[in-house]
Amino acid sequence: MEKILVVNAGSSSVKFRVYSVEERATLQQVISGQIDGIGVRPRLKASGTGDEKLIDRSYDPNEIPDVASAMRVAGAWLRDVQHVTFTSIGHRVVHGGPNFDRPICVDEAVLADLERYVPLAPLHQPNNLAPIRILLERFPDMPQVACFDTAFHRGHSDVADRYAIPDKLYAEGVRRYGFHGLSYEYVAERMRELMPDRAGGRIIVAHLGSGASMCAIQNGRSVESTMGFTALDGLPMGTRPGQIDPGVVLYLLSEKGMSPAAVQDFLYKECGLKGLSGISNDVRDLLQSSEPGPALALDHFVYRIGLYTGYLAASLNGLDSFVFTAGIGERSAQMRARIGEKLGWLGANIDPEANGENALRISHPSSRLGVYVIPTNEELMIAKHTLAVLSAAGSDDAVHRRTA
Structure with missing residues (x-):
């Protein structure tokens, strides 16, 4: 039976799922796992169908010091212990740049193009591409499909897509991309399944996790997003500041004497909820604290979500539904209540009561605005795209399709 491996690699973890392709091209998840704590406290955990535990094993940091070794360990376990043979692999890739507006089969040329966008997503892109490179070298005939977080937003209008800068920079790819697109695409699809009467309306989806953004959706398509050229923009996040005056960056460079590399490190790793609270980037830690710093960080997070809701509602000329998703959005009833x-x-x-139970609809029946909680599933979206791309890969045009 055909099986698809989905890989979602981060800086300190590699998530993976295995799907079997059933009758009528339906997908059945058979294994879900991850290796986290890479280089510090590596741990491989995985479960099968019915959530039965398959493995929970810790490793010495020297055994799994990086993403490459994590891939080797996970691959060996899947092959030697679970006896899984893959027919294709799908990958989450955060940035597709201006050239890729849909999932694509990866070869050396595509990989080289994607490596150009590492400076635009330094926390994610290198780790997303590392498993592709490893597998391309070891299994050159194995089909690999890259699925982009930017692709769902590529249908934005020119006025939404552009910055007020000279056109030559736009032509070079300096534009608003938007991210978390695989999550938004999945939520839009689930809304068509769960509430078809609302799926075509004016919707804001709030993807709230360590990385956070919001997206305006109408008729199942992205209209506007809080993120732009990079994943630094928009909402404050765990360690990223969100919207910031470019003059602050100039100040850090000219007045504080920071190098570009130091500024990049600062903006990606030292700001956001961590910077404001002074103690943590984790909302769970901040909710348990009685100190003023954590309280300010949470107030700021809620305040900016409220502001961006107005911004996105304006892009839709109104609002019919608001959807929470991702870690904070799916699990924190307290934060949902505050945002509500x-x-x-x-x-x-x-x-x-509905909010405390993590119900699908958490707004009161009398509420003019429908408010919902829909758990995201980026990995299933990647598996679907991988299957679709390879099914259409009978011609070079289908495999190597790019935008102009």
């Missing part, structure tokens, strides 16, 4: 208060002017009225 900020949406009161739009007619939101959160039902405390």
